[in-house]
Amino acid sequence: xxxxxxxxxxxxxxxxxxxxxxxxxxxxxxxxxxxxxxxxxxxxxxxxxxxxxxxxxxxxxxxxxxxxxxxxxxxxxxxxxxxxxxxxxxxxxxxxxxxxxxxxxxxxxxxxxxxxxxxxxxxxxxxxxxxxxxxxxxxxxxxxxxxxxxxxxxxxxxxxxxxxxxxxxxxxxxxxxxxxxxxxxxxxxxxxxxxxxxxxxxxxxxxxxxxxxxxxxxxxxxxxxxxxxxxxxxxxxxxxxxxxxxxxxxxxxxxxxxxxxxxxxxxxxxxxxxxxxxxxxxxxxxxxxxxxxxxxxxxxxxxxxxxxxxxxxxxxxxxxxxxxxxxxxxxxxxxxxxxxxxxxxxxxxxxxxxxxxxxxxxxxxxxxxxxxxxxxxxxxxxxxxxxxxxxxxxxxxxxxxxxxxxxxxxxxxxxxxxxxxxxxxxxxxx
Amino acid sequence: xxxxxxxxxxxxxxxxxxxxxxxxxxxxxxxxxxxxxxxxxxxxxxxxxxxxxxxxxxxxxxxxxxxxxxxxxxxxxxxxxxxxxxxxxxxxxxxxxxxxxxxxxxxxxxxxxxxxxxxxxxxxxxxxxxxxxxxxxxxxxxxxxxxxxxxxxxxxxxxxxxxxxxxxxxxxxxxxxxxxxxxxxxxxxxxxxxxxxxxxxxxxxxxxxxxxxxxxxxxxxxxxxxxxxxxxxxxxxxxxxxxxxxxxxxxxxxxxxxxxxxxxxxxxxxxxxxxxxxxxxxxxxxxxxxxxxxxxxxxxxxxxxxxxxxxxxxxxxxxxxxxxxx
Numbered sequence: 001x002x003x004x005x006x007x008x009x010x011x012x013x014x015x016x017x018x019x020x021x022x023x024x025x026x027x028x029x030x031x032x033x034x035x036x037x038x039x040x041x042x043x044x045x046x047x048x049x050x051x052x053x054x055x056x057x058x059x060x061x062x063x064x065x066x067x068x069x070x071x072x073x074x075x076x077x078x079x080x081x082x083x084x085x086x087x088x089x090x091x092x093x094x095x096x097x098x099x100x101x102x103x104x105x106x107x108x109x110x111x112x113x114x115x116x117x118x119x120x121x122x123x124x125x126x127x128x129x130x131x132x133x134x135x136x137x138x139x140x141x142x143x144x145x146x147x148x149x150x151x152x153x154x155x156x157x158x159x160x161x162x163x164x165x166x167x168x169x170x171x172x173x174x175x176x177x178x179x180x181x182x183x184x185x186x187x188x189x190x191x192x193x194x195x196x197x198x199x200x201x202x203x204x205x206x207x208x209x210x211x212x213x214x215x216x217x218x219x220x221x222x223x224x225x226x227x228x229x230x231x232x233x234x235x236x237x238x239x240x241x242x243x244x245x246x247x248x249x250x251x252x253x254x255x256x257x258x259x260x261x262x263x264x265x266x267x268x269x270x271x272x273x274x275x276x277x278x279x280x281x282x283x284x285x286x287x288x289x290x291x292x293x294x295x296x297x298x299x300x301x302x303x304x305x306x307x308x309x310x311x312x313x314x315x316x317x318x319x320x321x322x323x324x325x326x327x328x329x330x331x332x333x334x335x336x337x338x339x340x341x342x343x344x345x346x347x348x349x350x351x352x353x354x355x356x357x358x359x360x361x362x363x364x365x366x367x368x369x370x371x372x373x374x375x376x377x378x379x380x381x382x383x384x385x386x387x388x389x390x391x392x393x394x395x396x397x398x399x400x401x402x403x404x405x406x407x408x409x410x411x412x413x414x415x416x417x418x419x420x421x422x423x424x425x426x427x428x429x430x
Numbered sequence: 431x432x433x434x435x436x437x438x439x440x441x442x443x444x445x446x447x448x449x450x451x452x453x454x455x456x457x458x459x460x461x462x463x464x465x466x467x468x469x470x471x472x473x474x475x476x477x478x479x480x481x482x483x484x485x486x487x488x489x490x491x492x493x494x495x496x497x498x499x500x501x502x503x504x505x506x507x508x509x510x511x512x513x514x515x516x517x518x519x520x521x522x523x524x525x526x527x528x529x530x531x532x533x534x535x536x537x538x539x540x541x542x543x544x545x546x547x548x549x550x551x552x553x554x555x556x557x558x559x560x561x562x563x564x565x566x567x568x569x570x571x572x573x574x575x576x577x578x579x580x581x582x583x584x585x586x587x588x589x590x591x592x593x594x595x596x597x598x599x600x601x602x603x604x605x606x607x608x609x610x611x612x613x614x615x616x617x618x619x620x621x622x623x624x625x626x627x628x629x630x631x632x633x634x635x636x637x638x639x640x641x642x643x644x645x646x647x648x649x650x651x652x653x654x655x656x657x658x659x660x661x662x663x664x665x666x667x668x669x670x671x672x673x674x675x676x677x678x679x680x681x682x683x684x685x686x687x688x689x690x691x692x693x694x695x696x697x698x699x700x701x702x703x704x705x706x707x708x709x710x711x712x713x714x715x716x717x718x719x720x721x722x723x724x725x726x727x728x729x730x731x732x733x734x735x736x737x738x739x740x741x742x743x744x745x746x747x748x749x750x751x752x753x754x755x756x
Binding site for chain 2: 073076077080083084102103104105106107108109110194195245246247252253256257389392393396399400401404405408
């Protein structure tokens, strides 16, 4: 075992930026090289593996990519440990958007910046989804390939039966429609998580979020308090929502309730659509999507981002050129990202791919609507996600000191926010 | 006359200098006997245990010592770690979440010692009774199975059993007039639910420890007590229980150590929530070390845990008279 402290070798090999945006433009490496890529999602592992033959054809067969799948938490822990130890890290790693913050603590980041490597390709990336979440102090460390613009989803058949017209344009209309639905059917309009901060992106949609661009905590600003109060009121004042069975949107009881029709509206990113299809397949054709409602004052955005995965190059890579060539091949060309779209239902951050015919498909699950039309329409409104080294601690504090006590009606929004602010201040003061 | 060398404290120097001695025979032929030939009997035990100690030193001893070392550093993230002396320990004392984890873990340990252990003992007594002795083999297997089942499998099962709306437990209790209890959803119930799970997992194996103790009690001592006029209650209190003291000490020590190292079940069921109601010390250590990437602080938590467990174990040993010469 290698003693970690003081022996880390920072390596940032010089890599000439590529000005091209198509495949097959990089010179092959001289010697045989095997690069390892760690990921935590089966579908991404399958996508990477499917692209390796084409990559080798364009870059050179002397470079092989070994894709290894590990559980989410374990993978990130192992990368951390390897970066501290100075050995054992993979060449590339899929870094969860929620877990990137831990890697920017300390004096250095264990990943190679890709700003110079991107060159002109940066113009073709939707920066707020592709780069910002994996950036720190102006340096981009990863490429995310998921444009996770959140939308609202509704059971159009149930709304029609209850005499409710859609789309719903304002949050005030949303509540009114919910009351109408509850009165007409006796069932609930929505299910709100109380054990996890699944709906935090609604803060971002209302000019809020967790951190601002300077790294200051902002979850308790006017937007945060308003949205938190709104979610709480849905359950206890307006009585149009239930607490999500299982407490969070990825609990099995939540999807059981969805499949049983116990609630008829929900919110989420494109990957959430995949969960809906997987867990409530019998509801195919009964859902539709629309942008987020706005506030009647005009405030708010019609979308926000939620979730994502960025591929980063670790400083321990054997061949940074080849690693960047593979990441570029996967994320910065139409064929690769569209293959990912077809395999994973993930909307690409590579803008040229949006024009492809495959992106204009009609989704039978959502009554043959075209998801791409909605996502591309709202994407420009997406508020930025500002990361921070304190992201893990502060979001954890927000979850346990605000979300759960407020949604379980144990504490008022003001008191909960004050407690969370005090905790966040304590955390950030060290 | 043979010249001999004895293995002494500087025997390891012989490894470097390899001095040899030879027996002198009547024919005056000098035979050189190698160092290994002279010392192999004494060196062999060390060589046989060396693989274990090498691995122990590399993968256990070194991390333990290194962890103590970095607990004196601001070892956060990557880069240069700054020496801060006892600052991590001072921060720990002022950290409300740390004290919450101590409280949660201690409550769980109290439940283990004062609920689980007596329950295991009662079950062992029931096994030991002559009326049920023919079923011992069956119960032994049935009660042991939970402790050898994967913690992940058990925990995922109990997530579903404990679910407030669709869980098996509430489905059984609802017809009896109980409300939908938020077993792992409410801060008021979550720790109790973790304790219930712990009781389900560990009562059986602890009952087997007690059963083994009961079955190994010398029968003649109990007979002597009966001859002396002791009734069953007196024999139990004054003969059986004292003779079971080593077993009780072992079970209680295991309960304390196991409670303070509890991680898998609360992590899988509740992730320490809701509102830190099930945040154990080892979980807080893990969160700080990996989720927050504060290795120095996590190491300090680790050594605080060592101190707590050490003190409690010492108290436990004193309570059971372990250091007395009986």
